[in-house]
Amino acid sequence: PHTIYLKDYTPPVYQVETLNLKFELGDEFTVVTSTAHYQRDPSHLGNTLLELDGEDLELISVQLDGRYLQVNQDYRLTPEGLQILTMPAQGSLEIVTRIYPQKNTALEGLYQSSGNFCTQCEAQGFRKITYYQDRPDVMTLFTTDIIAERAKYPVLLSNGNLVAAGELEEGKHWARWLDPYRKPAYLFALVAGHLKHVEDFYTTGSGRKVTLRIYTEPHNISKCEHAMQSLKRAMRWDEQRFGLEYDLDIYMIVAVDDFNMGAMENKGLNIFNSKLVFASPETATDQDYINIESVIGHEYFHNWTGNRITCRDWFQLSLKEGLTVFRDQEFTADLHSPAVKRIEDVRMLRTFQFTEDASPMAHPIRPASYMEINNFYTMTVYEKGAEVVRLYQTLLGRAGFRQGMDLYFARHDGQAVTTEDFLAAMADANQADLKQLQRWYDQAGTPEVKVTMTYDATAQTCRLHCVQSIPATPESQHKQPQLIPLQVGLLRETGADLALYLEDQPCDGILQLTQAEQSFRFTQVPEQPVPSLLRNFSAPVRLVYPYTEAELIFLMKHDSDAFNRWDAGQRLAMRAFESLLLDLKQGIPLGLSHECVCAWQVVLTDENLDPALRAEALSLPSETDIAEQLRPADPAAIHQVREFVLTTLAKALRLDFEIIFYRLQHQGVYQIDAASMGKRRLKNVCLAYLGHLDDQAVPALCAEQYAQANNMTDALAALAVLVDIDCPERVAALQHFHDRWQHDPLVMDKWFALQASSSLPNTLQQVQQLLEHPLFDMRNPNKVRALIGSFALRNPWHFHAADGSGYAFLAERVLWLNERNPQVAARMVRPLINWRHYESGRAQLMRGQLERIQAHQGLSADVYEIVSKSLA
Ligand code: HT7
């Protein structure tokens, strides 16, 4: 595999005016005829080489303006594709290829899922369909003809509007779709199959009626209502918040079972992993409901941020993904609780993106190079990218951000652009100097901001001294300071916020850090305050401040910023874990301070606090979080101290947990509004704590909740506690769940995932046995993620077993996947790459498995890139 560099970007020599595709879908193979009209950029003179990308294609013929071309005379086949040797300034090229979708296990290009045809073209899957300039800066008008047997494939779909359809001989039929908007090849989609749909309508703000359809296999048709309502909410929200309307007459979503990622925003024809479409109270958890709404929103929002304005090249991926994640975050926050949403997003960012930023795969949100672009659909590009977009809003305010967006659309609609174009639109619309924000796009690594405070009682001033540093990462050792908005508050002894004056000027609390070291002096500060720093997580940085335990407890109680109230609790827990780990190492008996226990009790019993926020506050940093922050990590010790803290709190606050649990136990009819979800969340957090008591009543309590539950959230929460307890109730409930849901693959994914995350001693053996289960299928990415992904990512104690058995198991699965589905293989190998963060014994064992994978013959570019970079 070779490396591709951003600095080598050159614009395409040829643009494509129109592209007509004809698909003859067959039982063994599919014939694709593509007819493209090429137009050379006038700055290039004379006949030129036209390079077309192509992979795994059988070429049948090439014609230029009706003349058959000869191999090696007129065109050449290369490992990367096809070269037309002397292409005129303009011409029509017809290329016929044969492909084998039924044999496509990589799920990229045209493939089959449950016997239906579907496509996945982002990032570079179109080149597996036909020879073409498979790059986002080549945008054209697509017409698609689909021909197939009617009995097997009654539904034939592609992008845009259906313009004609008809019958053919031998039981075949055809359909023609025309997309009136220019688009890059990665947004092309085709679906053909035995599908049913639900239909609804949406009237846009300007009064246009849009048909909305969700297509699924017939047996899932009843589970699409939530997705449909989510789509309508997203359409309304984008009009209200950003003034953006949908632009076609029809919007279609197709749910498929075999999909490498979550969903795909193909123009007018989204294709979704069925996991992110289907919901009913009995089969989907509250979190599933929220995820569906958020991803339906995300793909819909791409219609403007990604489709109407797309990326010039794949280095710009965060231009569309970071921005669209930001938009979906705001959508969820506006519809539900902004504080809960912020906490959840930051929790995920810290657990997974900070880890990635400290790994050998660390990269800036706009990488400078890659071997395999599929490896860059990362937490960094998506989630850190969204945080960087949020920086603009924090600095410019909501109104200023909207002005920037308006200018971005006005300038670039219909174009393929860069992150610099986005920055320029934001800056120009606000006459602001945002140049320093560019560094967020070019530098990897999580900045650390160290703050110290000095208070001068005589002068009544308070100085915050801030030092920022960015750790070295593979792409660069020496970093330039970034523009960091640090939102702060100063709390009085009463817990109230002080009015802020910076050098006697009223201040909104947002400090702009631009230098490596900087001081800010607040005046008119009548008493020594407690600082509340990085409120609402105003920038994706690690904040370091020497808080005392008492100060953290004070902030947990009083901070007016809900995010920081939560964060104070997380910091308090992390301090406790750190000192307990030390005690464990030195053989000192473990203990948790009385003040700590009381602090959690105050949160737990605070009836004025939203139950969802109480649940968040009681959810302590995960073992993965602890491992990342307290290196070198010893996963067994981490497991032991975390269990100790949970058990100590469960014992000390048992009565409170029980009171709250029983009070919230029966909520009647299942509802999915934010308040009901918050209560369920709190109740189930209480149950999880009670699960840490060594008490025979606990399995019975869980079994009862499992049996009585009228929704999947409660059933699964009870089962999640039971899977960690070796008891007859566990066996019975797992069997019952299996028998009840064996015909629903998505629910069975939960069953596989639960068992893979159990803390019981024989979990790896269980997982190995489950690989042989008749309902498990290694070719289905959802199953792989449920069983193997859960084991490697959600069960650190067993995955990091001291004998290396977890690592060996994962490596073997990665090699199996490598042959069939490299994208999924490359995702599955990631839990091994931070081997340097672990104590030496485990580090060597992890490295050993990476070396084993590296030595494997026939390693895909996807896996090779990750493994070779992590061993470098
Ligand atoms: N833009 C979509 C990305 C995607 C994808 C990328 C690589 C391989 C398979 C894929 N499926 C979907 C999804 C999104 O971010 O909206």
Ligand code: ZN
């Ligand atoms: Zn996206």
